[in-house]
Amino acid sequence: MRLLHVDRTEPVPTARFEDSAPLLSIDAAAFRENFNRRPFLIGHRLTSHPLFELPRLLELARTLPEANVEYNAGDIPVSLRPELTPRTGLSVEETVRRIEDCKSWMVLKYVEHDPEYRDLLHRCLAEIRVHSEPLVPGMMQAQGFIFLSSPQSVTPFHIDPEHNFLLQIRGTKRIHQFDARDRSIVTEEQLERFYEGAHRNLPFDEAWRSKAWVFDLQPGQGLHFPVTAPHFVENGPGVSVSFSVTFRTPDLEYRGLVYNVNSWLRRRGWRPTPVGVSPWRDRLKCFGYRLCRRLQRLLRRKPR
Ligand SMILES: [Fe+2]
Numbered sequence: 001m002r003l004l005h006v007d008r009t010e011p012v013p014t015a016r017f018e019d020s021a022p023l024l025s026i027d028a029a030a031f032r033e034n035f036n037r038r039p040f041l042i043g044h045r046l047t048s049h050p051l052f053e054l055p056r057l058l059e060l061a062r063t064l065p066e067a068n069v070e071y072n073a074g075d076i077p078v079s080l081r082p083e084l085t086p087r088t089g090l091s092v093e094e095t096v097r098r099i100e101d102c103k104s105w106m107v108l109k110y111v112e113h114d115p116e117y118r119d120l121l122h123r124c125l126a127e128i129r130v131h132s133e134p135l136v137p138g139m140m141q142a143q144g145f146i147f148l149s150s151p152q153s154v155t156p157f158h159i160d161p162e163h164n165f166l167l168q169i170r171g172t173k174r175i176h177q178f179d180a181r182d183r184s185i186v187t188e189e190q191l192e193r194f195y196e197g198a199h200r201n202l203p204f205d206e207a208w209r210s211k212a213w214v215f216d217l218q219p220g221q222g223l224h225f226p227v228t229a230p231h232f233v234e235n236g237p238g239v240s241v242s243f244s245v246t247f248r249t250p251d252l253e254y255r256g257l258v259y260n261v262n263s264w265l266r267r268r269g270w271r272p273t274p275v276g277v278s279p280w281r282d283r284l285k286c287f288g289y290r291l292c293r294r295l296q297r298l299l300r301r302k303p304r
Contacts, residue, residue: 023127026128036226038179044222045220054097068108072104073085074103141162144244151171173235176209180230191259
């Protein structure tokens with residue numbers, strides 16, 4: 001199995017196609033008001049882009065490291081424990097070729113490893129950065145994901161760690177998205193486990209459906225997902241292709257560290273203050289975590 005190296009500090013380069021027309025249409029006021037708080041729609045003109053044709057996606061799936069291609073059955077429930085995810089028995093190639101009727105869900109991860117997809121990703125992010133930088137500076141770790149799924153397939157209820165814009169290329173998707181700040185849906189303990197490496201899927205209670213923002217995403221539309229905003233996705237009646245444009249910012253690394261410290265405290269019987277409630281406690285936890293890591297590294301160093 002080939003493994004992928006991800007440079008977490010690599011800055012996102014500026015766009016290389018400044019002379020061409022914008023790919024995205026973003027309402028500056030909606031971005032300012034909602035970014036990383038609530039979902040909002042943007043527009044894009046990638047629906048006929050050749051990089052999203054099935055033969056090109058098949059070529060991409062063949063050339064990406066094996067670990068970056070994840071696929072499974074798509075006729076699954078919204079609430080699904082990851083270890084119970086059913087397989088289809090098909091190969092990657094068969095899945096792409098038979099996507100219309102094989103009831104499958106597939107994601108191609110970190111597509112920036114292919115130079116053509118990397119250029120496209122960076123170009124989209126350059127347009128987003130104009131709006132994101134005044135709010136959360138330091139765009140980094142540009143990552144792209146392409147979702148290919150059969151009619152009516154389901155992506156179970158889960159959370160993701162990045163700033164995300166999901167661009168719908170082909171087919172339609174009904175997306176249920178929930179408030180990332182609602183701790184009656186995702187608890188602090190679940191977030192602590194997530195930041196320690198637990199799987200993204202979470203249990204879903206049908207009683208929560210009425211709390212969702214619901215979007216019927218059409219080709220040419222894109223939807224913003226705040227960091228760890230829980231969501232599930234139901235495909236429409238056709239094959240769906242979506243391009244997920246993601247990035248991170250330094251404040252997310254800080255947030256993750258505080259969740260790590262809270263998890264450590266909770267395992268030792270404490271009831272830590274939830275992340276974000278007390279900025280000075282968060283700063284202290286982050287400082288303590290980094291200090292401990294530095295001391296550990298110093299102690300591990302062999303004397304000369
Ligand atoms: Fe997601």
